[in-house]
Amino acid sequence: MAAINEVIVAMVPFPDYSHLNQLFVLARFIASHNIQVHFLCFADENKDLKLRVQDDVRASNIHFDNLLRPSSPTEKDDRDGEPPILIYSSFKQTIPDIVDDDDDHEKLIKQMQDEFPMLEPHEKYCFQMELDDMEMQYSGEIINSCKEVEESHSYSSSNITRHDQCLEFLDKQDVNSVIFVSFGSTTTLSQEQVNEIALGLEQSNHRFIWVLRKGDNAEKLKEKDVKIELPEGFEERVEGRGIMVNWAPQLEILGHSSTGGFMSHCGWNSCIESISMGVPVATWPISFDQPFNAIFLTNLLKIGISVKSWSHRNEVITASTIEKSVKTLMGTIEGEEMRQRAVELSKQIKNSVRSGGLARKDMESFISHIIE
Known part of the structure; x- marks a missing residue:
């Protein structure tokens, strides 16, 4: 087995199923790279999530904390010196009331282009890297989308029970x-x-x-x-x-x-x-x-x-x-x-999420960034 990377990723989802599920998919991807992930959530939700990874080889890298954060790297424990990464849900901008009469959507499309020049009005997961003095440095965003969707103007289905x-x-x-x-x-x-x-x-x-x-x-x-x-x-x-x-x-x-x-x-x-x-x-x-x-x-x-x-x-x-x-x-x-x-x-x-695809490369680039 490859060595565990010397970083800790703490993930704090908004407590709604749509946020929980997508952030948990990301957690499993990160854990597959031998990175320790702490999922901070309510106890009943963590209980359900545990069942989804109980037979998964990545389970040993995912830790479920009931609304608790991982131990600080300044505390004297077996993780002393390991840099933590914080990933949390960020709400999207909502629609204004200025388009009440806009049946043909021209005003709204113009506003989308003005406010979201990369066409990114979607789910965002922000991540931050911790400095030595415990201040948090904003480092970037992970957007639940891909270039093929955005520029044309992964979801894992394992463990889903057939209904x-x-x-x-x-x-x-x-x-x-x-x-x-x-x-x-x-x-x-x-x-x-x-x-x-x-x-x-x-x-x-x-x-x-x-x-x-x-x-x-x-x-x-x-x-x-x-x-x-x-x-x-x-x-x-x-x-x-x-x-x-x-x-x-x-x-x-x-x-x-x-x-x-x-x-x-x-x-x-x-x-x-x-x-x-x-x-x-x-x-x-x-x-x-x-x-x-x-x-x-x-x-x-x-x-x-x-x-x-x-x-x-x-x-x-x-x-x-x-x-x-x-x-x-x-x-x-x-x-x-x-x-x-x-x-x-x-x-x-x-094709983008397969090995060698653009979306896959973007996610691998994110992993490389946080373990540097």
């Missing part, structure tokens, strides 16, 4: 025939909007998997506002053509040959997973950076269509609009052209 209901359903369908509908872990839709989505999916006559659940923030709302019901007779009418679940293995679904489209809130993790798997997107931004991401997909990468623009964020989208969006994405030449562009971009990304 029988969704994947058995997909196994029985034709190639590119199913649209996956999911609005992330924090979104709670109104009952009126749930009804419209249900009717829109039904009227589209396309096959679908719909993740229907209360968002993680639902407990902050009144119970009457978060109770989810489907239109009477809906489940019977779509039986065999669509399924509703409260959780789904998103990456496996997007990577399945039967999945041909993704209706999404456009969180950046969802965007990068959809792009990586070559699946076009019907965009429906809800909050935070999602309006930027949606326009990045539709207007710049041209691998998606807009179901709901940010300027109409307070409106209920009708069943007819949802039906039209699904039909366009799944059953037209326009939708097929988007799919082909997404597939080509997916090939570029997969």
